[in-house]
Amino acid sequence: DARVTQTPRHKVTEMGQEVTMRCQPILGHNTVFWYRQTMMQGLELLAYFRNRAPLDDSGMPKDRFSAEMPDATLATLKIQPSEPRDSAVYFCASGESGPFGETQYFGPGTRLLVL
Amino acid sequence: GQQVMQIPQYQHVQEGEDFTTYCNSSTTLSNIQWYKQRPGGHPVFLIQLVKSGEVKKQKRLTFQFGEAKKNSSLHITATQTTDVGTYFCAGGRGTYKYIFGTGTRLKVLA
Numbered sequence: 001d002a003r004v005t006q007t008p009r010h011k012v013t014e015m016g017q018e019v020t021m022r023c024q025p026i027l028g029h030n031t032v033f034w035y036r037q038t039m040m041q042g043l044e045l046l047a048y049f050r051n052r053a054p055l056d057d058s059g060m061p062k063d064r065f066s067a068e069m070p071d072a073t074l075a076t077l078k079i080q081p082s083e084p085r086d087s088a089v090y091f092c093a094s095g096e097s098g099p100f101g102e103t104q105y106f107g108p109g110t111r112l113l114v115l
Numbered sequence: 116g117q118q119v120m121q122i123p124q125y126q127h128v129q130e131g132e133d134f135t136t137y138c139n140s141s142t143t144l145s146n147i148q149w150y151k152q153r154p155g156g157h158p159v160f161l162i163q164l165v166k167s168g169e170v171k172k173q174k175r176l177t178f179q180f181g182e183a184k185k186n187s188s189l190h191i192t193a194t195q196t197t198d199v200g201t202y203f204c205a206g207g208r209g210t211y212k213y214i215f216g217t218g219t220r221l222k223v224l225a
Binding site for chain 1: 145146148150156158159160161163165167204207211212214215216217218
């Protein structure tokens with residue numbers, strides 16, 4: 001049963017520290033999404049990759065967030081420096097491209113708390 | 116900016132009752148997807164609708180896409196306790212960009 005994996009599952013850190021979240025997409029999927037979920041804003045798209053290339057990061061605060069795909073089996077999302085307002089659940093999803101859109105398979109998420 | 120609203124925000128039903136959530140977009144969508152998220156879990160893909168007026172069924176779940184491709188609904192017949200969770204629609208803009216709705220949190224009372 002293929003699944004998206006994310007590490008760490010939980011992270012508590014102090015303001016100003018760097019946070020790195022990792023995602024392993026489902027083998028064979030060529031697209032990766034990063035989302036942030038909060039009670040106030042709901043699910044927001046942060047970044048989108050296709051064939052490891054970043055095609056859309058318009059939803060990401062550029063000054064502190066960065067997303068990369070060093071290889072097809074690893075996507076990373078970094079926050080440096082972290083702030084309390086970054087506290088949220090961060091989901092990675094990998095996608096199966098179809099003629100009409102992407103079916104997204106979400107990972108279990110990283111629950112981030114910045115103190 | 117583009118918004119996708121869902122109503123109601125919360126719904127409590129007795130087990131066996133029906134449930135419907137509605138999704139409305141401020142702009143025309145290329146397609147719409149529905150996801151379910153259990154408490155503490157992650158969104159799980161349920162279905163995708165593409166055509167204007169399309170209706171799809173999955174057991175007790177019926178999904179509709181409006182004629183104008185700006186709204187959609189999910190109807191659950193005879194709810195069960197396993198239906199508990201938050202249901203999200205995600206409006207597609209193009210091939211990859213999805214705007215998630217605000218979600219409807221369903222509680223089923225046994």
